[in-house]
Amino acid sequence: MTRLIVVSNRVTPPTADATGSQGGLAVAIGEALRENGGVWFGWSGQRVPEFTGQVNLQRAGGVTTATVDLEEQDVDEYYNGYANKTLWPLFHYRIDLTEYDRSFDAGYARVNQRFADTLLPIIQPDDIIWVHDYHLIPLARELRARGVTNRIGFFLHIPWPPMRLLATLPRHKELVSGLFDYDLVGFQTHEWLEAFCDYFQREADAEVGDGVMSAFGRTVRIGAFPIGIDAGAFKEAAKSAEALAARERMRESIAGRQMIVGVDRLDYSKGLEERFLGYERFLADNPERCQEVFLLQIAPPTRSEIGSYQEIRNKLDALSGRINGAYAEVDWVPLRYVNRGYPRAVLAGIYRTARLGLVTPLRDGMNLVAKEYVAAQDPADPGVLVLSQFAGAALQMPEALLVNPFSQEEIAEAIAEGLGMRKAERIRRWEALMHNVESCDVRRWRDDFVAALEAARLPVAMRPPANGGQAAA
Ligand SMILES: O=P(O)(O)OC[C@H]1O[C@H](O[C@H]2O[C@H](CO)[C@@H](O)[C@H](O)[C@H]2O)[C@H](O)[C@@H](O)[C@@H]1O
Numbered sequence: 207m208t209r210l211i212v213v214s215n216r217v218t219p220p221t222a223d224a225t226g227s228q229g230g231l232a233v234a235i236g237e238a239l240r241e242n243g244g245v246w247f248g249w250s251g252q253r254v255p256e257f258t259g260q261v262n263l264q265r266a267g268g269v270t271t272a273t274v275d276l277e278e279q280d281v282d283e284y285y286n287g288y289a290n291k292t293l294w295p296l297f298h299y300r301i302d303l304t305e306y307d308r309s310f311d312a313g314y315a316r317v318n319q320r321f322a323d324t325l326l327p328i329i330q331p332d333d334i335i336w337v338h339d340y341h342l343i344p345l346a347r348e349l350r351a352r353g354v355t356n357r358i359g360f361f362l363h364i365p366w367p368p369m370r371l372l373a374t375l376p377r378h379k380e381l382v383s384g385l386f387d388y389d390l391v392g393f394q395t396h397e398w399l400e401a402f403c404d405y406f407q408r409e410a411d412a413e414v415g416d417g418v419m420s421a422f423g424r425t426v427r428i429g430a431f432p433i434g435i436d437a438g439a440f441k442e443a444a445k446s447a448e449a450l451a452a453r454e455r456m457r458e459s460i461a462g463r464q465m466i467v468g469v470d471r472l473d474y475s476k477g478l479e480e481r482f483l484g485y486e487r488f489l490a491d492n493p494e495r496c497q498e499v500f501l502l503q504i505a506p507p508t509r510s511e512i513g514s515y516q517e518i519r520n521k522l523d524a525l526s527g528r529i530n531g532a533y534a535e536v537d538w539v540p541l542r543y544v545n546r547g548y549p550r551a552v553l554a555g556i557y558r559t560a561r562l563g564l565v566t567p568l569r570d571g572m573n574l575v576a577k578e579y580v581a582a583q584d585p586a587d588p589g590v591l592v593l594s595q596f597a598g599a600a601l602q603m604p605e606a607l608l609v610n611p612f613s614q615e616e617i618a619e620a621i622a623e624g625l626g627m628r629k630a631e632r633i634r635r636w637e638a639l640m641h642n643v644e645s646c647d648v649r650r651w652r653d654d655f656v657a658a659l660e661a662a663r664l665p666v667a668m669r670p671p672a673n674g675g676q677a678a679a
Pocket residue numbers: 216228229230231232234339363364433508509570571572573574
């Protein structure tokens with residue numbers, strides 16, 4: 207039987223959910239592998255004085271993980287450096303925050319080589335290999351150089367930037383041409399897929415056909431595969447004992463008010479500063495209503511060794527203090543700003559209690575929180591989703607109140623509209639949103655990608671379309 211090997215920077219076993227520290231990629235991969243078997247390979251998250259290449263195999267929650275520790279310099283140059291100081295801001299259109307440093311390039315190349323060396327003995331002839339995200343763009347090239355002929359697919363969880371932004375990256379073509387060593391390259395949306403094609407057409411005279419692109423003498427399959435959640439499990443999680451306890455706790459503290467909720471890693475791409483300003487505008491514009499409302503913002507710190515993340519945290523500390531200082535009363539604070547993570551079952555209970563889900567990233571590959579908020583709602587009395595038009599999820603969720611997250615006015619108006627929305631309208635919108643969350647779930651994402659990867663070397667006439675989510679996106 208074909209075995210699936212998933213490779214991502216971080217490997218978070220399913221048991222880690224108790225800490226609430228998972229990002230969306232970890233959540234989605236855990237769910238995908240639990241059913242299929244296979245191995246999840248990547249960094250353990252541990253730092254050691256010297257890289258040994260020793261692989262730690264573990265089985266937890268139905269998933270086999272194979273992890274390696276990285277040395278301090280690797281973490282600095284590869285994870286904090288090239289991945290998160292260079293590629294992350296650049297791919298989220300933030301060239302003002304992008305740092306270019308040759309030592310980062312070297313560390314990034316070294317870790318990709320180390321991943322290839324340690325993964326090599328695990329690979330069996332019929333395995334298909336699925337590589338995730340911007341940390342590992344050169345991995346297929348490294349594996350091919352070591353003689354690996356298995357099918358290898360790549361999925362980018364974050365946006366693909368416009369050509370003119372990508373061109374600001376030193377040696378950009380050298381980096382991204384590595385994607386032609388994969389058999390299939392997938393994106394969250396057609397918008398990112400188009401930007402990808404545009405780059406190679408302009409920079410490498412690529413030819414784009416039906417689900418394929420040719421350049422550098424090679425042809426790669428391409429497609430859009432929007433990631434989803436395990437909607438059924440999340441719906442159930444919202445009714446679990448943990449969720450019920452969270453709802454009870456929230457109900458007491460809400461004291462009859464309407465709760466707005468935001469849940470995001472503390473990342474500048476999530477638009478938290480603009481969100482707080484939009485909410486402040488709502489408070490200023492609606493003095494008669496504001497004490498009936500509060501915003502709960504859950505924002506676990508992330509990548510906190512990086513200066514731009516320390517800066518956004520400082521800004522949000524100051525801004526939340528300013529808003530509460532200006533508006534709070536002895537028995538009410540407008541903004542509950544919480545810098546810690548919660549398990550998803552607890553989040554499910556919190557989402558269900560909130561009248562409004564506020565999801566306003568400035569740029570986001572997909573955004574699973576938007577889908578989780580919808581899945582957790584009570585069908586008979588659902589809340590309203592306010593969603594940034596710049597999240598990948600917006601293409602699939604047009605029934606949300608879509609906003610430009612850079613506009614304080616639009617955020618303030620959407621909050622007012624959402625809080626005042628009549629039940630019939632809330633139900634109508636929620637049913638349409640839920641239909642999409644359920645039909646484009648994490649299983650469909652996995653099945654579509656894996657089927658396209660399995661078929662990647664078939665003659666064109668025998669291939670299924672490599673456009674998994676096209677109809678839904
Ligand atoms: O591993 P970290 O550095 O702590 O970051 C967590 C993850 O963040 C990013 O998630 C992306 O994937 C989500 C699922 O596809 C998507 O909904 C979201 O829009 C993306 O930002 C990152 O891409 C992952 O590699 C990280 O693991």
